[in-house]
Amino acid sequence: xxxxCVFAGSSVxxxxxxxxxxxxxxxxxxxxxxxxxxxxxxxxxxxxxxxSVLDNGGKVTGVMPKSIVEKEIAHRQITELxxxxxxxxxxxxxxxxxxxxIALPGGFGTCDxxxxxxxxxxxxxxxxxxxxxxxxxxxxxxxxxxxxxxxxRFLRKEHRANVIDSEVPETLLQKILQHQPLKAEKWxxxxxxxxx
Numbered sequence: 001x002x003x004x005c006v007f008a009g010s011s012v013x014x015x016x017x018x019x020x021x022x023x024x025x026x027x028x029x030x031x032x033x034x035x036x037x038x039x040x041x042x043x044x045x046x047x048x049x050x051x052s053v054l055d056n057g058g059k060v061t062g063v064m065p066k067s068i069v070e071k072e073i074a075h076r077q078i079t080e081l082x083x084x085x086x087x088x089x090x091x092x093x094x095x096x097x098x099x100x101x102i103a104l105p106g107g108f109g110t111c112d113x114x115x116x117x118x119x120x121x122x123x124x125x126x127x128x129x130x131x132x133x134x135x136x137x138x139x140x141x142x143x144x145x146x147x148x149x150x151x152x153r154f155l156r157k158e159h160r161a162n163v164i165d166s167e168v169p170e171t172l173l174q175k176i177l178q179h180q181p182l183k184a185e186k187w188x189x190x191x192x193x194x195x196x
Contacts, residue, residue: 009106026052
């Protein structure tokens, strides 16, 4: 694995554990010689992960829409910054530049990014693993919701199983490096749909 994209909040959140986990993850990424790709910000957990990789001798590529760069929140000390026109282009370029994805705690933007990657994997547009760093049980409710999707037959269990999670940065990265995605037909009830 040459590069990994980390989705992260533009806030550091309410707990020190969130920043501590981002620092640890950045250190591990740098030590393994993996290139970090992220949203390019100099605020929140985005900055924490980028600074940690840089502080440990790693390389960091940011991707940010011009409209956000103009608000002066782009990180100017990173290795490379790609400026794009739209959020759609941002997500597409981050996916293109990355071999895998990790979501740190974050808000709507982080959720948007991680669900887009999950959907692209489900549709086999890409085949790249995604993990949730479940710091202080931040993603417990989301994981439970995914289980509910399976129970209610809106999500195949194979696609749910492709969501990797751990509370420990080292464990999560190791799971991602070893991950073999399960494959399943996208449509749960194709026969029933044909009969309607």
